[in-house]
Amino acid sequence: MSQSLREETLKLLHLGHFGIERTNQLARTIVYWPGIDKDIHDLCKSCDSYCEHQNNPPKAPVHRSMFPEKPWSQINIDHAINFMGSNWMIIVDAFSKYPCIHLTQSPSTKSTIEPR
Ligand SMILES: [Zn+2]
Known part of the structure; x- marks a missing residue:
């Protein structure tokens, strides 16, 4: 897989800002290349606050x-x-x-x- 295709794939995987763990899970079901875990890690780290937030979404109160x-x-x-x-x-x-x-x-x- 070419570097540019990897970058496109990472962009797609990152669309939902799922955070490192969930993005890894998602990636495992559809795509693999050596070092993908690290790429996803770096990707999510590069937009820290937003992805982190998605790992722990606030629970809507039940009225x-x-x-x-x-x-x-x-x-x-x-x-x-x-x-x-x-x-x-x-x-x-x-x-x-x-x-x-x-x-x-x-x-x-x-x-x-x-x-x-
Ligand atoms: Zn993100």
């Missing part, structure tokens, strides 16, 4: 009041568009985390409100 009182009182809806050739609507009950997946024609508001 009890945000938790729904009963099943199906609060739902989260998302669309998977053109997944396996179709559009899907995913509804998750915020209380039980129970997912419902519906085949849908389009992610439009109309078909979200009135799914077929």
